[in-house]
Amino acid sequence: MRSLLDARSATLLKNVRLFRTLNPAEFESIASSAQRVVKEPHEDFFRQTQPARRIFVVNRGRVKLTQLTPEGYQIVVRYAGEGDMFGCVPLFGGNVYPATATALTRCETLAWDHQTIAQLMQESHQMMLNALEELGRELQDVRERYLSLATERVERRIARALLRLVQKAGKRTSKGVLIEFPLTRQDLAELTGTTLHTVSRILTRWGKDGLIVSGRRKVIIRNPHGLVAIAEDLHAEGQS
Amino acid sequence: MRSLLDARSATLLKNVRLFRTLNPAEFESIASSAQRVVKEPHEDFFRQTQPARRIFVVNRGRVKLTQLTPEGYQIVVRYAGEGDMFGCVPLFGGNVYPATATALTRCETLAWDHQTIAQLMQESHQMMLNALEELGRELQDVRERYLSLATERVERRIARALLRLVQKAGKRTSKGVLIEFPLTRQDLAELTGTTLHTVSRILTRWGKDGLIVSGRRKVIIRNPHGLVAIAEDLHAEGQS
DNA sequence: CGGCTGCTTGATCGCTCTCAAATGGGGTGG
DNA sequence: CCACCCCATTTGAGAGCGATCAAGCAGCCG
Numbered sequence: 001m002r003s004l005l006d007a008r009s010a011t012l013l014k015n016v017r018l019f020r021t022l023n024p025a026e027f028e029s030i031a032s033s034a035q036r037v038v039k040e041p042h043e044d045f046f047r048q049t050q051p052a053r054r055i056f057v058v059n060r061g062r063v064k065l066t067q068l069t070p071e072g073y074q075i076v077v078r079y080a081g082e083g084d085m086f087g088c089v090p091l092f093g094g095n096v097y098p099a100t101a102t103a104l105t106r107c108e109t110l111a112w113d114h115q116t117i118a119q120l121m122q123e124s125h126q127m128m129l130n131a132l133e134e135l136g137r138e139l140q141d142v143r144e145r146y147l148s149l150a151t152e153r154v155e156r157r158i159a160r161a162l163l164r165l166v167q168k169a170g171k172r173t174s175k176g177v178l179i180e181f182p183l184t185r186q187d188l189a190e191l192t193g194t195t196l197h198t199v200s201r202i203l204t205r206w207g208k209d210g211l212i213v214s215g216r217r218k219v220i221i222r223n224p225h226g227l228v229a230i231a232e233d234l235h236a237e238g239q240s
Numbered sequence: 241m242r243s244l245l246d247a248r249s250a251t252l253l254k255n256v257r258l259f260r261t262l263n264p265a266e267f268e269s270i271a272s273s274a275q276r277v278v279k280e281p282h283e284d285f286f287r288q289t290q291p292a293r294r295i296f297v298v299n300r301g302r303v304k305l306t307q308l309t310p311e312g313y314q315i316v317v318r319y320a321g322e323g324d325m326f327g328c329v330p331l332f333g334g335n336v337y338p339a340t341a342t343a344l345t346r347c348e349t350l351a352w353d354h355q356t357i358a359q360l361m362q363e364s365h366q367m368m369l370n371a372l373e374e375l376g377r378e379l380q381d382v383r384e385r386y387l388s389l390a391t392e393r394v395e396r397r398i399a400r401a402l403l404r405l406v407q408k409a410g411k412r413t414s415k416g417v418l419i420e421f422p423l424t425r426q427d428l429a430e431l432t433g434t435t436l437h438t439v440s441r442i443l444t445r446w447g448k449d450g451l452i453v454s455g456r457r458k459v460i461i462r463n464p465h466g467l468v469a470i471a472e473d474l475h476a477e478g479q480s
Numbered sequence: 481c482g483g484c485t486g487c488t489t490g491a492t493c494g495c496t497c498t499c500a501a502a503t504g505g506g507g508t509g510g
Numbered sequence: 511c512c513a514c515c516c517c518a519t520t521t522g523a524g525a526g527c528g529a530t531c532a533a534g535c536a537g538c539c540g
Contacts, residue, residue, distance in 0.1 A: 149386065233311065394528070435528075437529075
């Protein structure tokens with residue numbers, strides 16, 4: 001069967017962790033069963049508690065995954081960028097999505113039916129191993145954030161969060177490292193378990209200290225070292 | 241090959257999620273490659289950052305899994321009881337243990353070398369699927385606790401934690417439901433991201449309200465409904 | 481019967497949330 | 511092209527939850 005994918009998608013797919021290290025036959029099988037799904041900003045791929053039918057891989061764009069509590073509080077679970085997988089509950093037997101996936105920018109993604117994925121995993125040992133590894137990574141990530149939330153002050157958590165975002169979506173510019181997707185104070189708050197007010201105050205202070213430049217839905221890190229110092233609590237104030 | 245296990249161990253093993261649904265041949269393979277490991281209270285199975293060589297299943301007793309931050313704060317990751325697996329990082333490619341495992345009571349466990357497990361998973365599709373599912377469950381659990389920590393007050397988090405413990409280790413007695421392993425205020429604090437002082441104050445209050453009876457390393461839940469009311473924020477004060 | 485470990489309780493402090501209101505950027509429609 | 515409006519952000523004032531500091535108490539084991 002001929003693959004339905006353009007060259008860009010195919011290349012990208014080879015770098016998705018879940019599919020890396022597959023042999024050509026397996027890979028072709030994956031590629032030929034992919035569906036294209038495109039969403040505009042603010043559109044949802046799926047919503048929390050909906051039946052989990054498909055899993056997605058981001059081809060282009062940025063996706064925000066959020067959870068809502070019964071009381072109406074929202075938290076950001078994570079951001080998914082190019083090559084990242086999301087909606088992967090079907091991999092391990094989940095029936096419903098535990099979170100909502102929203103397009104932050106225009107998003108091109110590839111999707112697979114959960115039956116298809118189950119079938120493919122059935123056939124490919126390697127893919128199942130990859131899935132295990134991916135899940136393990138995610139578990140470790142949540143644990144780390146949990147630890148941070150349980151033991152650290154807001155300021156450090158925000159510093160940590162920004163550094164993580166820089167690593168995943170940082171783009172070098174003349175003014176510093178830009179986080180290249182729209183990021184509001186509210187988002188940062190929901191990512192770190194605080195309020196937008198507190199985030200705003202801290203970012204303003206960091207702006208005055210020359211650590212960052214921030215604007216409407218935008219953050220540029222000017223002095224990553226300074227942020228690391230805060231994140232690691234080396235609070236030696238006078239850093240260049 | 242003859243299994244090295246006594247009847248109790250064999251029965252228990254069949255109820256471990258990772259091994260359930262395996263066929264007899266696979267199962268025998270598991271059973272015959274198990275090592276017995278016994279620890280006295282306060283002894284460690286392994287420590288955080290040590291190379292992860294083995295995975296364990298609790299046969300009898302109770303194990304506490306903790307993480308330590310560079311600043312010296314400690315948190316409780318979870319408690320493992322009979323039939324629970326712990327130290328499972330090798331399942332998904334971890335090199336070192338991310339936590340410390342301590343025996344709370346005298347513990348009899350079964351252990352497997354990570355090579356052995358890798359081998360067995362290589363051979364058994366079913367087991368790999370089980371591992372995925374197990375990991376998924378754990379991920380969901382951490383996410384839930386994360387959400388709780390990010391959005392709820394201390395009192396609710398403690399109520400929730402106690403209810404979870406009741407479910408995993410509750411034992412009906414004449415005075416109420418006892419959590420049947422030594423549980424200090426400090427432990428509860430590290431489980432819910434607070435301090436032992438705050439835990440103590442809240443437990444004292446609950447004691448006065450007749451919700452619980454607590455003592456040295458001991459908690460008995462007298463009125464689970466009352467705790468649920470707190471956990472779910474139904475704060476209707478006058479419950480029977 | 482010490483001594484240790486775990487628990488209680490009081491007093492105080494401060495980080496962070498809450499409530500309130502003003503400001504401003506940027507896109508949209510007239 | 512301009513005016514308007516919405517949404518994101520900033521900023522202030524105040525309150526309070528829970529941390530921190532500091533003793534004192536009480537089971538329990540040796």
